[in-house]
């Protein structure tokens with residue numbers, strides 16, 4: 001068993017930051033063991049991304065191109081990937097902890113008779129074994145685990161590790177790998193992609209998130225938060241209470257039954273700080289809370305707190321940021 005492989009997720013020819021962070025983790029693991037990093041690119045018309053992968057830390061890039069791989073679907077991606085993993089026998093396969101990465105990780109583990117550790121936030125090599133730490137029980141506990149079988153399948157949580165700096169002088173090997181797939185053999189077809197609103201920043205990748213809770217009072221109450229988010233280049237988040245009320249779509253929900261976010265800054269506006277909401281904030285570095293109630297539990301986890309009406313504080317913050325030209 002040798003080498004660390006990374007599935008370099010791409011969507012319409014773009015690689016998300018978390019995939020580069022995953023490549024950075026693979027590089028560290030490979031260096032600790034004196035082995036090589038192989039990045040696997042799958043899609044159609046994506047070969048040009050291989051050079052970038054070398055610059056970001058891969059020693060080898062395997063490019064699998066086929067019309068059946070143009071859009072992510074579990075079945076063709078597994079059919080293309082699994083035989084190469086069997087043949088290459090890597091020690092571990094790392095994937096970004098995105099919806100697709102997690103889906104593929106589960107499929108790979110099942111096909112290869114091994115196990116997947118999802119959402120890892122720390123990795124190390126102990127006694128020649130790859131050991132990972134990941135949150136369990138909604139982040140109340142952390143489990144240090146290793147996979148006894150190979151390859152170990154790990155998905156890496158976004159923004160838990162640094163993104164590597166590109167080195168355009170790095171050298172590596174780019175291999176085009178033949179893929180034989182029968183497109184009619186797969187039971188699903190992607191009909192269309194429905195784009196999020198233009199210019200929106202994804203909650204998973206945002207460095208700053210402005211979150212709104214029931215304190216915003218109505219769907220229109222999100223407007224000042226949107227303004228603040230625009231001024232900060234931030235993403236918008238929400239509690240389940242406001243999603244259930246139909247004030248904002250589910251894709252904004254943060255928490256146990258929504259998204260887990262890891263921005264540097266989370267500004268919670270009119271959010272009480274229920275445990276189910278906080279479980280989505282475990283990776284946040286600094287929480288700022290704006291709430292009328294000084295007893296609100298959010299203040300127990302906030303680094304900075306403002307006890308006041310959000311409709312007074314949020315527009316004032318936005319105006320001050322604009323005044324400073326930020």
Ligand code: FAD
Nearest residue numbers: 213214215239240241255256257258270272276277292310
């Ligand atoms: P509230 O608890 O009603 O808090 C509103 C806050 O706004 C209050 O603290 C109030 O003081 C403040 N406020 C009011 N007006 C103003 C104003 N003008 N200015 C400033 N502050 C003001 N919740 C999630 O968020 N995410 C989840 O994923 C999730 N999953 C759940 C799963 C389960 C199984 C269960 C049982 C619950 C889940 N919940 C989840 C719901 C959770 O328990 C809370 O009910 C919810 O988070 C509360 O949302 P909130 O803070 O918006 O509302």
